[in-house]
Amino acid sequence: MNQIPPTMKALVLQDNPEARIELKTNYPTPTLKAGQALIKLKTAALNHRDQWCREGMYPGLRYPSILGSDGCGTVVAVADEADQHWVGKDVLMNPNVNWGDNPAFQSLNYSILGMPTDGTFAEYLALPAHRLHEKPAYLSDEAAAAIPLAALTAYRAVFTKGLAANGSKVLVTGIGGGVAQFAFQLAQAAGAKVYVTSGSDEKLDQMRQAGAAGAVNYKDPQWVKTLIKAEPMGFHTIIDSAGGDAFGELAKMLAQGGTMVVYGTTAGKPSGIHLPRLFFSQASITGSTMGNDQEFVDMLAFMAKHQIQPLVSSVRPLDDIVSAFDEMDQGRQFGKLVIRISE
């Protein structure tokens, strides 16, 4: 451990209205507690959650905290002899903190890596060794960092909650989002016929090239008719993170026994849910967030089996990380915003 410097660069969330996030250059390097591993980070990736923390729009904000839920790095030290085999290995970190014993839902003291516990936007990170997974060999450092939070959320939404399978008709709304992109890739790899929506024709074109069965602009007044015409028997699985006025229209597009999985609410409260349609169709609306530890294992295995390559929008150095937050805020990127921390 003698090469580990006492201070490091870290992107810190702080209670300062002038600079709610700041890249500190001499933040204390974490020291190991029992059961922990110390990781020298190579890459990290942003999630919308990071920007929401910056905006003060996330519950339970704690200052100061190092943000960042996703990362890829090398284990440089461990506290316990039993974890020695990790040292020198390239790893991903499961971002769940205290999911708990019930696979159906997280425990009351659950949190996500990167606020309140210190996260991946730093040169070093200490966390329990049981959070470590070997970096998938088929992926670059940049692609690996893009996976954890978004792919875990997508995996639970698509399979555990949405029950998508080979032959399912699946609709993923707002395909510009990180979770939505993984949802598309996972469902497609499972053999589903996957449709997507977006407000951007450019993103829709890209999705057609990526094999989407249909790609519809939700700003087109005909978007509902277009989707109903494409799949008159409805969708078995709809993955939505918007809610709002479109929610009721989506619910009407559910097939008999179908499930709409909702994991976000960027368009506000849903309206217009037609209950008779829901019960005559034996259909469900189910909330989903993140995924349990077994789902993290299963997701990594599924990604590797199907050699799924995460979409990376851009890679920039840690020194420029604040600009990645700004880009996340504008929402124009298509693919993950990746940060290169060390080689």
Add this chain to the structure above:
Amino acid sequence: MNQIPPTMKALVLQDNPEARIELKTNYPTPTLKAGQALIKLKTAALNHRDQWCREGMYPGLRYPSILGSDGCGTVVAVADEADQHWVGKDVLMNPNVNWGDNPAFQSLNYSILGMPTDGTFAEYLALPAHRLHEKPAYLSDEAAAAIPLAALTAYRAVFTKGLAANGSKVLVTGIGGGVAQFAFQLAQAAGAKVYVTSGSDEKLDQMRQAGAAGAVNYKDPQWVKTLIKAEPMGFHTIIDSAGGDAFGELAKMLAQGGTMVVYGTTAGKPSGIHLPRLFFSQASITGSTMGNDQEFVDMLAFMAKHQIQPLVSSVRPLDDIVSAFDEMDQGRQFGKLVIRISE
């Protein structure tokens, strides 16, 4: 078959605005088709669906049709030799017509006994022998007739969809309804702690006596607070048939991983669903209607195992059946409206 008269009494839905339902005294007695059994009905029971048909508020109305989904009677003839063992037996009828092969949802040509196919409000009924089940020995003719449609709907809602089990906290809204009453009884028999709501203090008193863990008047402005105070961790299963403005409040009362089952919409479109609460709680809203044929078998076995006695509000002769429709319309009864057809 020589004692079977050529005509019979039957309550007929007809396309006559002056008398949409009429008790005919010389309606043709059904004749047996291949695979069918002829039942001489002893008792029948109303469901809200019957009154909705009378009001023209049910999809796919067919004239003339004999209404009635629930009944108890004696098999007096069968078309096929293989069904001979049914003759002389007292039976209940599974009201499902063509559920189909998928237990998760009904087929596209599914219907319910009693419009479009002729139902139980008549002296005789012919239907496929595979719809027959032995009348539960522990029940009177009146109590047996009260079971089929409502208890089947409740069984699927409470167990298959609502996942209620021993120890579950369950809330059943609008306990005056027939399905709601069975939902209460089934959940209670399974070992759940069951709360109910109603707009009638009298019905709430009865439910307290019947062992409800809590009974809350939804006209009380404090009803939400009262229920949250009673079960601060929320309900695992909520069974609702109202929707409307209360729906969003109910959704907020779901426990982690909880399920709200909706099988009706007497209060109109739901409002105020708070999606973040839904997804942070990994909670679901699921539609349910009727139940599959296996659930009918399982429901009867469960009822018998726990010796559940259906709530019967009143029994009147077939000649007075129109007054039972009027009472259903007013909705003041507590328990099933039963019709005595023959001894």
